[in-house]
Amino acid sequence: MKNLLKFAICDAPFRFYDEIFIQREEVAMGDVLGPILAELFMQKEDEKIHNWTGIKPVLYKRYVDDIFCVFNEDQDVDMFFNYLNTQLHSNLRFTVKNERNDQLNYLDVLVIRKISEKKYETTIYRKPMDTGLYMLYESNQCRIYKLGLIRTLAIRILRICSSNEFVKIELKKLRQLMIINGYPNNVIRRAIKEAEIIVHRLMTNRLRPNPPVKMKSVFFTLPYYGRETLILGQRIKKLARQLMPTVDMKMAYRKTLTLQNVFLPLQKGLDITEKEKNLVYFIPCMDCDY
Incomplete structure (x- = not known):
């Protein structure tokens, strides 16, 4: 198994502009083993952090290589940050972002510290460069994908926002964004209603001792x-x-004509002569005129 894994990762050959290269370090982009190996690698680094005898955060959470920490006021945050960049693997280089105005974003979550109430609240975080542009309703896409877009965004709001007040604010923003992208009100209402049903079902199944068989x-x-x-x-x-009563058939639909097919017929680095190699075009006959 070790040799097979090494063969799949190390010394991986690839072609670029009709030249053969070998990738000896890291994992190729898009490799199915990449996320698994990254998580195993970070779990190994987590063990070093947990075994460290120095100052450690009160709360330590990690998603891939993004870490969220909570410290007491009397703890030296810089000492912990220096440990991460000097004692862990040399390929890991962390940057730090401290809270401002009792707020700190982590991935797509905005964490708000309520000092007077001694608790944390969460809501949606959007990057400053977020334009609010989504798949337009008039685009040549299957209608279920358009419903699925709103439904997915609504589910994210319902699961991230920690209070009904934040839920109302974010759902109002979502409705406004979808209207700008050309979606009718009835489609928006239907998708949000479906999202509420899905989230309620997820919460109900979580409380059940024996969840239904998938x-x-x-x-x-x-x-x-x-x-x-x-x-x-x-x-x-x-x-x-x-x-097949035990099978849940899920349908997916793909577009037959895209801008990529029209304007980008050739992939970068694609060797167009590859199809003409190692083929037999003509075999001379010694005993006839053909």
Whole structure:
């Protein structure tokens, strides 16, 4: 197993502009083993932090290589930060961001410290360069994807915001953004309602001692040509339920014509002569004229 893993990661050859290169360090971008190895690597570094005898944070949380820490006022934060950049792996270099005005963003979460109430609250964090541009309603995409976009954003709000006040504020912002992107009010209301049902179901299942058995998911992709494609997808799902009751057939739809196909027909570094190599075009015949 070790040799197989080494073969898949180390000395990985790849072609670029008809030249062969070998990547000896790190993992290739897009490699399925990348996230798994990154998490294993960071877990090993976590052990060093937990075993350190110096000043450690009261709360330590990590998502991949983003760390969230809470310290007491009398603790030396710089000492801990210096330890991370000097005693851990040499390829790890952390930057630090301290709270300002009792607020600190962590990924897409804004953590707010309520000093008077002695608690923390959370809401949605948006980067300053966020334009609010999403998939336009008039775009040539399947309608279920447009509903899914609003539903996903609403689920994020319902799960991140720690109070009803923040939920109302963020849902109002979401409605305004979707209207700007051309979405009708009835579509927005439907998607948000579906999100509320999903979140309620998730919370209910979490409290159950024995959660229901999950069905096996099977994904099926169809080229999207409009309403006819949706009808065909529903018929396939109905047929799958009849023939395979234990399988949850999930339909996916892909566009047949994209800007990339029109304006970027050639990939960067693609060797277009690859298709013409190692092929037999002509075999002379010694005993005939052909």
